Amino acid sequence: MRQELMSLPKGLAEEVSRNLVMVAQLIDEEPDKAYEYSRIALRLASRVAAVREAAGFAAYATQKYSEALAEFRAARRMSGGVELWPVMADCERGMGRPERALAMAGEPEVQKLDKAGQVEMRLVAAGARRDMDQLDAAIVTLQSPELASGAVHPWTARLRYAYADALLAAGRESEARDWFAKALEADKDGVTDASDRLAELDGVEFVDAFDDSDDEGVEGAIDEVDDEDDVDGGVELRDGDIDDEIDEVDDIEDGDDR
Numbered sequence: 001m002r003q004e005l006m007s008l009p010k011g012l013a014e015e016v017s018r019n020l021v022m023v024a025q026l027i028d029e030e031p032d033k034a035y036e037y038s039r040i041a042l043r044l045a046s047r048v049a050a051v052r053e054a055a056g057f058a059a060y061a062t063q064k065y066s067e068a069l070a071e072f073r074a075a076r077r078m079s080g081g082v083e084l085w086p087v088m089a090d091c092e093r094g095m096g097r098p099e100r101a102l103a104m105a106g107e108p109e110v111q112k113l114d115k116a117g118q119v120e121m122r123l124v125a126a127g128a129r130r131d132m133d134q135l136d137a138a139i140v141t142l143q144s145p146e147l148a149s150g151a152v153h154p155w156t157a158r159l160r161y162a163y164a165d166a167l168l169a170a171g172r173e174s175e176a177r178d179w180f181a182k183a184l185e186a187d188k189d190g191v192t193d194a195s196d197r198l199a200e201l202d203g204v205e206f207v208d209a210f211d212d213s214d215d216e217g218v219e220g221a222i223d224e225v226d227d228e229d230d231v232d233g234g235v236e237l238r239d240g241d242i243d244d245e246i247d248e249v250d251d252i253e254d255g256d257d258r
Contacts, residue, residue, distance in 0.1 A: 008045060016045045023054045031061035042071075049078035060087065065094030082109045086120040090127070098128035119146050119155045123162055135170045142166060157187035161194055168197075177201045 008016065019041035026034035038058035045051045056071030069091035072084045085104065092100040104110075105125035113121060122141060129138035142163045146156075164179030177198065184194040
């Protein structure tokens with residue numbers, strides 16, 4: 001991305017960079033705002049592959065799958081890479097076309113993906129099988145050397161979780177519990193809700209310590225004290241991912257300052 005932005009006039013490159021930084025910062029927590037910034041960057045530099053890619057991810061995060069797919073295709077034409085192949089296939093799923101996602105899983109592009117990309121493609125293919133009510137096929141799709149490996153990679157927790165979820169959907173609860181536990185073991189960053197799924201399978205119920213009904217009970221007790229003891233005042237209850245691109249943008253701006 002750095003080289004692409006350097007081809008733009010300095011002022012324009014800086015403006016595009018600022019908008020891409022905002023996309024990266026907001027896409028996880030405030031995807032709608034990230035989408036707005038991506039549209040600004042797109043209007044400013046639609047011929048930059050990184051801008052089209054960022055616009056695609058922002059659209060994807062807001063479930064605008066048709067728009068996301070168009071942006072990913074444009075970015076791929078510009079860059080010539082295959083890294084976006086899995087997310088493009090998932091866009092097909094989002095548009096209600098799981099059969100197209102499955103077809104993409106069998107294309108030569110998949111063999112050009114790195115290991116993380118191939119695992120991602122496997123997850124998408126399994127999801128497409130589930131979309132088509134092919135549970136057993138989804139389970140088989142996820143069975144792989146990567147799933148069987150005891151090594152932990154950034155994608156391990158999600159792969160194990162998807163396998164556990166497919167097993168549970170197929171009624172294989174005992175196996176599903178084991179794999180949710182394995183997913184939790186690998187999930188150091190909390191990217192899944194494996195702990196909640198395990199608790200649910202074990203029949204554990206969580207009680208909200210700040211339940212509104214409890215507050216009402218406390219307030220009622222306070223009112224009774226006020227009435228009986230004529231106490232003034234009372235008790236006051238008090239309510240108690242593009243990261244690399246950001247670094248590159250910073251380098252560009254630092255270089256411009258120099």
